[in-house]
Amino acid sequence: MSSRRRSRMRRPKTVVPVTSMGDIAFLLIIFFVICSNFAKKAGKNVQPPVSSNLIVLPKPKLYVAVDSEHKLYFQGRLVGSAGEIEAELTQLIDPNGSVEARTVIFECDKSVTKDVFEPILESIAKGGGIIGAVGKEGVRKEK
Amino acid sequence: MGRRRRGQRDEPVIPTDSFCDIAFLLIIYFILAASISRDWGFNTNIPAGQKATEATNEKSVLLRNDGLFWGERNVTVAQLRQALAGLNLSGKDPNSRVVQFEAKGNVPWQDYYEVLAAIQQAGGVPGILMEAGGKK
Numbered sequence: 014m015s016s017r018r019r020s021r022m023r024r025p026k027t028v029v030p031v032t033s034m035g036d037i038a039f040l041l042i043i044f045f046v047i048c049s050n051f052a053k054k055a056g057k058n059v060q061p062p063v064s065s066n067l068i069v070l071p072k073p074k075l076y077v078a079v080d081s082e083h084k085l086y087f088q089g090r091l092v093g094s095a096g097e098i099e100a101e102l103t104q105l106i107d108p109n110g111s112v113e114a115r116t117v118i119f120e121c122d123k124s125v126t127k128d129v130f131e132p133i134l135e136s137i138a139k140g141g142g143i144i145g146a147v148g149k150e151g152v153r154k155e156k
Numbered sequence: 157m158g159r160r161r162r163g164q165r166d167e168p169v170i171p172t173d174s175f176c177d178i179a180f181l182l183i184i185y186f187i188l189a190a191s192i193s194r195d196w197g198f199n200t201n202i203p204a205g206q207k208a209t210e211a212t213n214e215k216s217v218l219l220r221n222d223g224l225f226w227g228e229r230n231v232t233v234a235q236l237r238q239a240l241a242g243l244n245l246s247g248k249d250p251n252s253r254v255v256q257f258e259a260k261g262n263v264p265w266q267d268y269y270e271v272l273a274a275i276q277q278a279g280g281v282p283g284i285l286m287e288a289g290g291k292k
Contacts, residue, residue, distance in 0.1 A: 038179030045186040062269035123266035138202040
């Protein structure tokens with residue numbers, strides 16, 4: 014009789030409360046999404062040049078790119094000329110600001126020629142920017 | 157035995173356990189993606205507003221399609237780095253750190269970048285000479 018009674022008695026289920034874990038996780042995701050700088054990169058066809066002793070550049074706030082088809086991008090948006098970049102940078106950059114605030118990340122395809130990139134370098138300098146030239150760490154074979 | 161009693165219904169439960177897994181996977185993705193996408197390169201502050209069309213000091217680098225020249229001498233990038241390191245530019249005042257750099261012809265960004273990197277890493281300030289009548 015007593016063993017029958019025991020088998021009829023239900024044991025309390027052990028439940029781990031995981032509902033709040035989901036809430037915490039989603040809060041963390043929202044934190045990361047808000048705090049991270051979304052990439053303003055356009056560069057699909059950008060092969061950076063190779064050089065040695067490169068350093069980590071600051072997180073980009075201002076971003077200029079030139080792809081292998083010589084298309085020019087500012088903050089991920091296609092622009093027509095270097096003059097447009099200079100005009101926008103003049104408005105965005107405080108000449109007395111910190112180095113990090115004035116750094117303009119410049120990513121250019123390694124095959125792009127001087128007649129395209131030199132006016133852009135000049136316009137960044139004239140707009141008050143410090144050029145953060147993006148490259149790839151490595152050693153290139155000497156010609 | 158298997159029949160349910162009348163009026164006894166199962167409580168409707170929405171399965172939320174897998175939400176945690178999805179959320180933590182997303183967190184891991186964000187953390188990894190944020191740390192991977194760091195840009196490497198160098199910072200260079202090119203003096204603006206000063207225009208010259210000819211090299212005027214002895215510290216001048218010329219890049220052409222047929223080679224790289226330090227003064228009159230044809231050099232490789234490694235030799236240029238050595239020559240610039242010998243000048244000990246980082247210990248000098250800003251005006252003495254200017255290295256004039258001119259590129260002639262349609263040289264690619266790869267070659268130009270290596271020279272700029274060499275000047276910058278040696279503590280120099282690249283003074284870029286524009287070709288007269290260059291495209292703006």
